[in-house]
Amino acid sequence: xxxxxxxxxxxxxxxxxxxxxxxxxxKIVTTIGMVNDIVAAVAGNLGECQPLIGAGIDPHLxxxxxxxxxxxxxxxxxxxxGLMLEGRMSDALVKVxxxxxxxxxxxxMLDESKLLSPEDFEGHYDPHVWMDVKLWIxxxxxxEEALGKFDPKNAATYTKNQAKYEMKLQKLDEYVRRVIAxxxxxxxxxxxxxxxxxxxxxxxxxxxxxxxxxxxESEAGLRRINELVLDLSKRRVRxxxxxxxxxxxxxxxxxxxxxxxxHIIKVGGELFSDAMGPAGSYEGTYIxxxxxxxxxxxRALGGKAPEKGFMGKLRQIH
Numbered sequence: 001x002x003x004x005x006x007x008x009x010x011x012x013x014x015x016x017x018x019x020x021x022x023x024x025x026x027k028i029v030t031t032i033g034m035v036n037d038i039v040a041a042v043a044g045n046l047g048e049c050q051p052l053i054g055a056g057i058d059p060h061l062x063x064x065x066x067x068x069x070x071x072x073x074x075x076x077x078x079x080x081x082g083l084m085l086e087g088r089m090s091d092a093l094v095k096v097x098x099x100x101x102x103x104x105x106x107x108x109m110l111d112e113s114k115l116l117s118p119e120d121f122e123g124h125y126d127p128h129v130w131m132d133v134k135l136w137i138x139x140x141x142x143x144e145e146a147l148g149k150f151d152p153k154n155a156a157t158y159t160k161n162q163a164k165y166e167m168k169l170q171k172l173d174e175y176v177r178r179v180i181a182x183x184x185x186x187x188x189x190x191x192x193x194x195x196x197x198x199x200x201x202x203x204x205x206x207x208x209x210x211x212x213x214x215x216x217e218s219e220a221g222l223r224r225i226n227e228l229v230l231d232l233s234k235r236r237v238r239x240x241x242x243x244x245x246x247x248x249x250x251x252x253x254x255x256x257x258x259x260x261x262x263h264i265i266k267v268g269g270e271l272f273s274d275a276m277g278p279a280g281s282y283e284g285t286y287i288x289x290x291x292x293x294x295x296x297x298x299r300a301l302g303g304k305a306p307e308k309g310f311m312g313k314l315r316q317i318h
Contacts, residue, residue: 022076022150022151024046024047025046025047025048026076026151027074027076028047028050028075028077028078029049029051029071029072029077029079030052030078030079031059031079031080031085031089032053032059032081032086032274032275033053033275033276033284033286033289034136034276034289035051035106035139036049036050036051036079037276037285037286038136038139038140038143038286039106039143041161041162041164041165042140042143042147042158042162042165044158044161046151046154046157046158047147052064052068052071053275054275055244055276055278055284056244056275057245057275058245058246058274058275059081059085060274061088062088062089063088064088064089064091064092068092069092069095072092072096072101073096073101075101076101076102076150077101077102077104077146077147078093078101078102078103078104079103079104079105079143080093080103080104080105080106081106081129081130082127083107083115083125083126083129084124084125085127085128085274102150104143104146106139106142106143107139109138109141110129112125115129116199116202118195118198126195126198126199128195128196128198128199130286130290131196131198131199131200131203132199132200132202132203133172133173133290134173134203136169137166137169137170137173140162140165140166141162141166143162168287169287171310172287172290172291172310175291175294175310176203176290177204179294179295179304180205180206180297180298180303181303182298182304183297183301183303184302187238187301187302188207188301189207189209189235189237189301190206190207190209190241191209191211191228191232191237191239191241191254192208192209192210192240192241192243192271192273193211193212193241193242193243193250193251193273194211194212194243194273195212196210196274197273200293206297209228209231211228211250211251211254212250225253225254228254229257229258229260229261230261232254232258232263232265233258233261236263237265238266238268238300238302239265239266239268239269239301240265240266241269241270241271241296242267242271243272243273243274244272244273244275244277245274245275246274255267266300268297269296269297269300270296271292271296271297272289272292276288277289277292281315282311282313282314282315283315287310287311288311288313288314291309291310291311291313292314295307295309295310
């Protein structure tokens with residue numbers, strides 16, 4: 001991440017120093033939906049946001065298309081997550097910065113002591129920071145600062161917008177803590193397709209087990225699945241969870257393996273990990289995504305949560 005950030009700064013410094021006057025609403029492209037939501041909330045009606053990577057698409061594997069490059073080179077500002085989440089897009093982001101477009105990683109100012117460093121992720125930080133609502137609040141503060149630099153005359157508006165959105169996220173964080181705390185402590189075991197929920201587990205006091213590693217480019221081996229089969233059967237874990245942007249093949253293998261050991265594990269539901277829900281839906285917002293995940297997890301593991309979630313907007317969870 002540091003190397004990419006330095007490249008982007010260098011590229012921007014080599015570009016033309018005098019940007020044209022801002023025409024409102026200016027155009028913003030983001031990489032993933034979770035970034036798009038915080039940028040849209042802070043920009044308000046001064047900017048128009050569009051994510052490149054849609055619902056159900058894995059950003060770890062996403063490569064920039066020719067059409068994406070056309071969009072990126074026509075916009076005024078670009079925001080991405082960083083921490084190597086969009087690793088295959090690095091060259092495209094550098095190219096955009098060389099053309100004089102401001103390019104920002106929303107994670108670039110996060111306190112490194114708050115970031116997780118998994119042993120199997122080759123020295124990189126875990127990029128799934130949006131799973132901890134408090135960390136994503138800090139990411140929205142990075143957006144506020146970045147837009148204030150891009151458009152100084154409206155800096156006060158961005159500060160006001162961020163504060164208003166932060167209040168909503170604070171309430172969301174309180175809801176997640178409350179419903180997860182209703183799950184009996186021995187049952188707070190979250191088993192998912194890949195390691196996207198470690199920040200969630202740390203923030204909301206759950207043990208997390210991913211079948212695959214941090215990046216979905218890694219394949220879960222038979223040995224890993226067998227280890228989980230034995231562990232989950234011994235501990236009588238009651239549910240595992242699918243992910244909308246990751247193949248269910250390994251989860252199905254895990255369920256079949258525990259069944260062969262005489263222990264039946266159900267699918268607790270489908271969670272949003274690297275992508276949000278369908279565009280235009282409540283689950284297609286950051287708040288709706290986290291609400292869905294927390295409510296689904298709590299209800300599946302024996303906790304108590306409203307059927308329609310934090311804001312009463314969730315579709316029915318089975």
